[in-house]
Amino acid sequence: METRDLLSALSAWYADQCDGDWEHEFGVKIETLDNPGWLIQVDLPGTSKDGVTLAPDVEEGTDGSWLHRSADGRILRVACGPKDLERAVRATLDFLSP
Structure with a gap:
């Protein structure tokens, strides 16, 4: 999936959650980290993934x-x-997909 398609898919997922209430308390955050890096956080309550857990998973490449x-x-x-x-966006969508 191309970058544009990934962003469209994430945008569509977010729009699907917005029901007049959910977006006032929950949402999606994308921010930078100081180590350096990126962090994506998605609130799961009220979504199809509410209560679904994922054990910590780490992938470390040799190229940093x-x-x-x-x-x-x-x-x-x-x-x-x-x-x-x-x-990271791809991994986020993989988790959020039905």
């Missing part, structure tokens, strides 16, 4: 790339290296 993901049933967290944002 990395990806960490976990979900505690309330929040999905996907963190990655500074050049791995596309990979």
Whole structure:
């Protein structure tokens, strides 16, 4: 999936959650980390993944790339290296897909 398609898919998932209530309390955050890297956090309550957990999973590349993901049933967290944002969005969508 191309970058544009990944962003469209994430946007569509978010839009599908917005029901007049959910978006006032929950949402999706994408921010930078100081190590450096990126962090994507998705609130799961009220979605089809509410209560679904994901054991911490770590992928470390030899070229400095990395990806960490976990979900505690309330929040999905996907963190990655500074050049791995596309990979992190893909991992986020993989978890959120039915």
